[in-house]
Amino acid sequence: MGEGIMRLGFVSVNVTDLEAARKHYVEVMGMQMTDRTENEIYLKGWDEYDHHSIVLRQSNRAGLDKMAFKVHTYEDMEQLEKQLQQYGASVQRVSKGENHKVGEGLRFRLPSGHTMELFVEMEYKGKALPQVNPAPWPEGLIGVGAPRIDHLLITAERPHETVDFLMKALNFYMSEKVVENERSETPIAAWLFRSYTPHDIAIIPGKDEKLHHFAFWLDEFNELRKAGDVFSKHDVPIDVGIERHGITRGQTIYYFDPSGNRNEVFTGGYIAYPDMPVVKWTVDQLARGIFYFNHRQEWIEGFTGVTT
Amino acid sequence: MGEGIMRLGFVSVNVTDLEAARKHYVEVMGMQMTDRTENEIYLKGWDEYDHHSIVLRQSNRAGLDKMAFKVHTYEDMEQLEKQLQQYGASVQRVSKGENHKVGEGLRFRLPSGHTMELFVEMEYKGKALPQVNPAPWPEGLIGVGAPRIDHLLITAERPHETVDFLMKALNFYMSEKVVENERSETPIAAWLFRSYTPHDIAIIPGKDEKLHHFAFWLDEFNELRKAGDVFSKHDVPIDVGIERHGITRGQTIYYFDPSGNRNEVFTGGYIAYPDMPVVKWTVDQLARGIFYFNHRQEWIEGFTGVTT
Amino acid sequence: MGEGIMRLGFVSVNVTDLEAARKHYVEVMGMQMTDRTENEIYLKGWDEYDHHSIVLRQSNRAGLDKMAFKVHTYEDMEQLEKQLQQYGASVQRVSKGENHKVGEGLRFRLPSGHTMELFVEMEYKGKALPQVNPAPWPEGLIGVGAPRIDHLLITAERPHETVDFLMKALNFYMSEKVVENERSETPIAAWLFRSYTPHDIAIIPGKDEKLHHFAFWLDEFNELRKAGDVFSKHDVPIDVGIERHGITRGQTIYYFDPSGNRNEVFTGGYIAYPDMPVVKWTVDQLARGIFYFNHRQEWIEGFTGVTT
Amino acid sequence: MGEGIMRLGFVSVNVTDLEAARKHYVEVMGMQMTDRTENEIYLKGWDEYDHHSIVLRQSNRAGLDKMAFKVHTYEDMEQLEKQLQQYGASVQRVSKGENHKVGEGLRFRLPSGHTMELFVEMEYKGKALPQVNPAPWPEGLIGVGAPRIDHLLITAERPHETVDFLMKALNFYMSEKVVENERSETPIAAWLFRSYTPHDIAIIPGKDEKLHHFAFWLDEFNELRKAGDVFSKHDVPIDVGIERHGITRGQTIYYFDPSGNRNEVFTGGYIAYPDMPVVKWTVDQLARGIFYFNHRQEWIEGFTGVTT
CATH class of the missing domain: 3.10.180.10 (2,3-Dihydroxybiphenyl 1,2-Dioxygenase, domain 1)
Incomplete structure (x- = not known):
């Protein structure tokens, strides 16, 4: 029994100054930086367990690079692929690792032109709280401390x-x-x-x-x-x-x-x-x-x- | 694509004094009484749109009569019926109207002996707020005003x-x-x-x-x-x-x-x-x-x- | 031992439409109307015990008519009268009843031209809660319900x-x-x-x-x-x-x-x-x-x- | 014009384990330790500006050592001294420094036997916020962070x-x-x-x-x-x-x-x-x-x- 899309998995956002963006998302919003490459920063909130929910990408203009939704199972993703094709969408397969720490997926454009992706697996990172006998909130949250x-x-x-x-x-x-x-x-x-x-x-x-x-x-x-x-x-x-x-x-x-x-x-x-x-x-x-x-x-x- | 059970649909609760129960659930909890028979009272919260989420049943002892979960579609319910049978449960069909204002369903017992039911449709009653341009909360809530x-x-x-x-x-x-x-x-x-x-x-x-x-x-x-x-x-x-x-x-x-x-x-x-x-x-x-x-x-x- | 001014006693406010003002202060703000004359409305909040804290006065323009502060004792008021005169203010005695339900007082102008009054006694009205074994808040508050x-x-x-x-x-x-x-x-x-x-x-x-x-x-x-x-x-x-x-x-x-x-x-x-x-x-x-x-x-x- | 007692100035509390008490009041309650002697610890909250509001005293049993109330002026304190004597209380003068960082005061016993003191001046320490353009709360509060x-x-x-x-x-x-x-x-x-x-x-x-x-x-x-x-x-x-x-x-x-x-x-x-x-x-x-x-x-x- 398939349940399809589960949640907004991550947003990939273009920023014009990666270091200023890092400072903002980490020091003001209280996100945890889980990885960093030359041009990209990966972030998660304290109550998220996947590797990242935000990707910041150095770019010469701000805006949305793409959005990705997490799907329950690969069977669900296959079913959604069929539905997309039936609807007339042009669907591309995304290979494992093409998105850092993310498994195989699908890529397509909305009628509005936005790029959307689906995926089933992302590297597990864990919440800021232990999985055994957790307190209701973690110590040492920074700034806004968005979960x-x-x-x-x-x-x-x-x-x-x-x-x-x-x-x-x-x-x-x-x-x-x-x-x-x-x-x-x-x-x-x-x-x-x-x-x-x-x-x-x-x-x-x-x-x-x-x-x-x-x-x-x-x-x-x-x-x-x-x-x-x-x-x-x-x-x-x-x-x-x-x-x-x-x-x-x-x-x-x-x-x-x-x-x-x-x-x-x-x-x-x-x-x-x-x-x-x-x-x-x-x-x-x-x-x-x-x-x-x-x-x-x-x-x-x-x-x-x-x-x- | 089936999504199975959606939510707790209603609880049917035994009460030893129906009038005292009505007073409590309506005047203290702020539930709306949507129907009443000689031995049963039907209640919903202000943010619920189905006909009822609680049934109070006159009985000589308190406790749970049964619980019912709402399922997305009849296809989902059929699929769940198969799974229940495969698991070894004895499943009974419930006909439309057997539960007041509720459509066809399934009845079975949990290993713990509790009676559980599934259903897909219940008469629509509507929230306490209008469906067009609603305010964030209704006027005139009583007592606790549980949604x-x-x-x-x-x-x-x-x-x-x-x-x-x-x-x-x-x-x-x-x-x-x-x-x-x-x-x-x-x-x-x-x-x-x-x-x-x-x-x-x-x-x-x-x-x-x-x-x-x-x-x-x-x-x-x-x-x-x-x-x-x-x-x-x-x-x-x-x-x-x-x-x-x-x-x-x-x-x-x-x-x-x-x-x-x-x-x-x-x-x-x-x-x-x-x-x-x-x-x-x-x-x-x-x-x-x-x-x-x-x-x-x-x-x-x-x-x-x-x-x- | 004198303690002087205790609190803002009441504000007397000019309004251009007395009925519209009544509607606003009573039905939106939740004030209690404690008295009404042809040209004035007297209001108090649910947690106030004096007869009024706001006077609405029919006028052809909005603005402050005057403000009045409540003083602990008549000895305190006499002492303040001396201080006012010493400061060079022109102080007028206000007789009992000149302000509806208010005792003797003083009137003077601030350097900014605003009229201020002092008084010691106002008719007691009582909070919206009983004085014996009160609940923490009264039933039936209207609108904002300002205390x-x-x-x-x-x-x-x-x-x-x-x-x-x-x-x-x-x-x-x-x-x-x-x-x-x-x-x-x-x-x-x-x-x-x-x-x-x-x-x-x-x-x-x-x-x-x-x-x-x-x-x-x-x-x-x-x-x-x-x-x-x-x-x-x-x-x-x-x-x-x-x-x-x-x-x-x-x-x-x-x-x-x-x-x-x-x-x-x-x-x-x-x-x-x-x-x-x-x-x-x-x-x-x-x-x-x-x-x-x-x-x-x-x-x-x-x-x-x-x-x- | 005298205004008498202003507030609870400090409580002096007996504790049986000074270090355990320090840990509790500083690390759990978030008080700032402003001074420490061999047998006493002085504490203030982040929104207090006097040198201390709590004194912890090493003792062999818990309980209240004494309480001290802050008075507006020395004239007020003299007036209160007269009232105390008139009431029949036995009032002792406390010299400056007898209480660490506290000025001259009065000491007497309540009918219940508790020791109470009055004082007018305590060394100024300042809030945890600056006095010019302060934010609404300080950074880095610990534990409960009681103000x-x-x-x-x-x-x-x-x-x-x-x-x-x-x-x-x-x-x-x-x-x-x-x-x-x-x-x-x-x-x-x-x-x-x-x-x-x-x-x-x-x-x-x-x-x-x-x-x-x-x-x-x-x-x-x-x-x-x-x-x-x-x-x-x-x-x-x-x-x-x-x-x-x-x-x-x-x-x-x-x-x-x-x-x-x-x-x-x-x-x-x-x-x-x-x-x-x-x-x-x-x-x-x-x-x-x-x-x-x-x-x-x-x-x-x-x-x-x-x-x-």
Whole structure:
């Protein structure tokens, strides 16, 4: 019995200054650097056990290199390959080791042009806590101390095509969507999940191939205040926050990494089951869906306009 | 592509005074009563959309009548039926309507003697929030205002047999287990999941067919304090809490309903993925696994000894 | 042994639409209306026992009518009268009942032109909780459910003169001040207290006689999120927040009442003792002192520029 | 204009193993050791600026050596000396330096036999934060990271005598008291304050000269959970908690230092003004006043019976 995609495995992000990025992700966000090559840095959060969940790649421009989702079994991956081909996607096999510490996988492009990969195995590294009689949290966390990555949000010129692809070829479920009005069904934007959270990936209107943000999970609302304090101490530019999302009910701070990639610290939200009826947000109430407290026009424009 | 069991669908609980139970679950816990027959009351939390997640049944003794898990599709249920039969379980078909507002299903007994059912469909009722442009929480919540049920914990004379059954015949994953020592593998107790939370069901040593507790989810730690205040105002007997669990990292209050069934309000814990290495608790550190703050012997004995 | 001023007793606020103001302060903020005349509404929070802490006055423009501080004893008030006269202030006696439900008092103007009063007695109304065996919070709170008012912030063309007046004639203590640079002493702005909180009143540069905001206390950080949700549901315009203050360490949302008076919900901060060395904020770090997370210029300008 | 006693200045506590005590107060509680002699250790919290708030004294038995309250001015202290003498107390002058780093003071005994001192000046040490442009919290806090001490609770054979002494000779205010029934006035136990918190000192029935506990302030409820986790990691024996107090509305964990002195981490509670009507707890509801969640007899007995 196959269960398909399990979670967002890793994001590979382009940064324009690898050392500044390392400093930010390690000293401010509190990620553990698990490996480093000349042009790449591998990072994991304290509550993650795979070798990495973020790859930072030296580049001359910021933005998303690619995203990779972890699949339960090789049988599941084969099944997904068939579904992808049936959908009309051009799927490439990725050999073991082509991604550092990652096993065989698949590579393809979303209708929006973003590169996505699937994989089943990554070298095991272990959480920052022991596997026997662990304390509830590890000593010596640095800065924000984010336990794990949570989701990413990309932009697309025709969001509904990418949404359709993710749902039909990859079995993503939809938790919420933006529509023209109450009676509309076509998603102007959509929040999709595999891991019973409100979103593992979301698609909003914008340029193809662009990253809006990727997000770190924090365990509770008070951790957002701590994150905000840490960002201020380290002069991390905050985009918006502390805010409540109407969509997902989550709470958030958006901010930028040193290369200008938008990041989020996110907490809250509900448990999302596949049989949950999709929540709709109509365009006229969208501002409240994005920022429930402050739904002023200029905020929303700045927030939705900037991508990398 | 089948995904099997999705979540704990409902618990059917025996109560010795139906009206006292109604008062407790509605006026203290804040559940919505969605239906009532002469001998049964149907309840759901404000963030649940199925017709009910708890059935209260008038009986001459407290305890668990049965538990039912919701399955993704009928194909999945057929597949699980085969696995159950292959495992040697005696499986009964349940016809539509045999359970009020519930579709066709399967019934069988765990090695521990508990009755478990599977189903795919239940009448849709809807959350307390609208499906279009919902606020993050509904107005007018009563008492504790629990959004949903979370898990249940049962006792078994030979826990490892029931654990084996749940994992092999029903594809449950294990998040944590109690073992004799670091090198032991046989579970003395185990926490199992399907819904990416640390547990949908747990099995600890004790008498067969007994309920240790079933739990309500609360959205954050401060809600436990509110729950404790509400319990005190309504003279609900608290068993233990506010406490931290070492196992699951959750936070908790245990208390009793008017019939003496133990309930829990639970929050926190991590996201549990199927590929997460199982966390082990050795018997010598078990007290800390159960109650991380207070691991005094008398507490642990009272807590593990009383069941319904 | 005299102890002088005890706390901010009440603020009398001009509103342009009394009914809209009532709706806001009662249905959104959760204040109890304790009295009403044709042109005035009297309000108290659930944790306040005096007859009122806010007076809303129908007027053709928003802004502060006056503020009144409660003094321990009549001996203390006499002593303060002498100090005021010695300082050169013109002090008027206020007779009992001139302020509805308030005893004899004193009236004078601050150097900034604001009207301030002192009083010793106000009719006792009682908290929303019983005085014998009270629960920790009352049932049935509405909206934000603010327990009490906390402080107010006024603007002055020459803040140091008003600061000097408040400290010398009225024995206010200073917790924090803004100065030109580390070696400067003259306050460009100052936070003053009598009640062992970081501020009962603060003075920042701006037009004379103007109100920047008055604030409600909330018991913890999570209550700010609830307040933000309630504001959004009621379309209350949020000015800034959720934010952290560098000055006072408090956490905040600023918003406007229907007449455009800025209000704040405030929590956190330290216990301020009279012997605590004054904390200094230099002008170059002031933005961080005001909003610790977001210290962008446009925010600070909007925030400091608008008064009523 | 004199304001008398400002706050609990320091507690001097007998410990049976000075090194074990140092380890506990520094490595678990996160206090800063500001001085050490052969038989004494001086400690302060990160948010305290005086040289010390706790003195640990090597002794052959645990318990309270003495408590000292800080007074605003020498004029205030003279005034209090007169009041003490008028009350019939035998007051001793303490010379500067008799208490390490502390100025001239007064020493006397409460009717309960406890030694109390007053002082006006202690060597200034400074908070762990800079006085110019401070961040809201310091980096590198250890363990619980308690910012300051809060109050102490002592036992007396005739509590009302000590309460009378503290109120009449030292101008303490009463926030709450335990009485026989609604109509009774004589305090069986009482919570007294000078610093606008619900208590700086409390007196409950028990043996004379005994310490029930002294308490550390924590900034919010979530900090209690962190404290509980830290206590468990360091095998600090927890007495009771996490609990809510009915009296003061505070939230708490009680625990023991290595010598068996009971300590508390405390947060919450209201702002206590001198004109607030005294809250009464009747003996039949006292258990709920002490522990609002768990008001079982055996808890209350264990809690009230053990002192040092």
